[in-house]
Amino acid sequence: xxxxxxxxxxxxxxxxxxxxxxKTDYSNDDLEITTSIYxxxxxxxxxxxxxxxxxxxxxxxxxxxxxxNGKEVTTxxxxxxxxxxxxxxxxxxxxxxxxxxxxxxxxxxxxxAKFYKGLMMYFYAMPFIVGDDxxxxxxxxxxxxxxxxxxxxxxxxxSGIGVSPDDQYIIYYDAETGQMEWLGYTVTFGKxxxxxxxxxxxxNNWQTVEGLKVPKSVDWYTYENSKPVAKRNTVEFNDIIxxxxxxxxxxxxxxxxxxxxx
Numbered sequence: 001x002x003x004x005x006x007x008x009x010x011x012x013x014x015x016x017x018x019x020x021x022x023k024t025d026y027s028n029d030d031l032e033i034t035t036s037i038y039x040x041x042x043x044x045x046x047x048x049x050x051x052x053x054x055x056x057x058x059x060x061x062x063x064x065x066x067x068x069n070g071k072e073v074t075t076x077x078x079x080x081x082x083x084x085x086x087x088x089x090x091x092x093x094x095x096x097x098x099x100x101x102x103x104x105x106x107x108x109x110x111x112x113a114k115f116y117k118g119l120m121m122y123f124y125a126m127p128f129i130v131g132d133d134x135x136x137x138x139x140x141x142x143x144x145x146x147x148x149x150x151x152x153x154x155x156x157x158x159s160g161i162g163v164s165p166d167d168q169y170i171i172y173y174d175a176e177t178g179q180m181e182w183l184g185y186t187v188t189f190g191k192x193x194x195x196x197x198x199x200x201x202x203x204n205n206w207q208t209v210e211g212l213k214v215p216k217s218v219d220w221y222t223y224e225n226s227k228p229v230a231k232r233n234t235v236e237f238n239d240i241i242x243x244x245x246x247x248x249x250x251x252x253x254x255x256x257x258x259x260x261x262x
Contacts, residue, residue: 039137041153045127045171048178050212055128058210062241063124073239075247076121082252083118092117095252098260113261123201124215124237127171127180134158143172143182145228150182151175170198179206179213182228200228210242 038046046052062075070088077083077096085092089107093100094117101109122129140152150172157167172182180203186195200221207216217236221228254260 038131039153041139041151041173042127042130042137042171044178045153045173045180046131048173048213049127049180049206050208052128052131054211055131057244058212058242059246060241060243061121061125062239063237064239065120065235065237074121074124075241075251076118077247077252078125079246081118082247082249083121084251085116091255093252093254094118095249095254098254100254100258100260102255102258123183123218126183126203126215127173128212130155130169130171140170140172143170143184143227145182152184166195168195168198184226196226198226199223202228202231207240209240212242214240214242 038052043052046055059078060075061078062073065072065074067087073086075084075086080096081094082096083092083094089104090109090111091102091104092109092111092113093102099113099117101113103109134157136156136158138154138156140154142152143150151174153171153173155169155171166186166188168186170182170184171180172184173180183201183203184198185201186198188195200223202219202221203215204219205215205217206213208214215237217234219234220232222230222232
């Protein structure tokens, strides 16, 4: 009888130890647990476009736009935001610290490089680009256009974020599907205060690349009193590349003989 009791005690202790071991084993496992740091409404938009986690695995973004003087190819390192814009008459580059412009064919670059750097990439990478750090999200008044109403999310930035921290954006989305439909945005570059004048881009032509829903084209609209009125022009995006591979640093480096901009 004593032997039986002894065996039972050993068995209970062994099972308890095994259970304790099983409970602590998970600490050594690589568990994929994601807790959203975003409000529900913007998370719904991200999810409708493939998910912010999928976007965050991407390291390279490239697209081509047809301009009046030829093709303009933009390539961005999504982690460092280094960028290169190749056009027929110039190349604009940013290596993460220095901004530079290389003129071609004897043509003087007359654009505003500081303003244009990152501009089209930012519009193209919507809605995921507003998943960056230092962003505040608020509910915005809905937008009604041609009888349909879209829910709105106001995007604003902490002081010191980017070259235009006073810029604001409003993402308007389909409340049922979560798909982004419009972007309202202000322009404060070179100004000392926020603007209440919202411009509008319509996002109604999407394509799927690497599991992410990204624009195939967008429409700029005329506006009055911070409301869209009529389509002004369409910008198409071709040769889309989204990749988990990091672009080489060399492509963003300042070419020999080119001076960085102050």
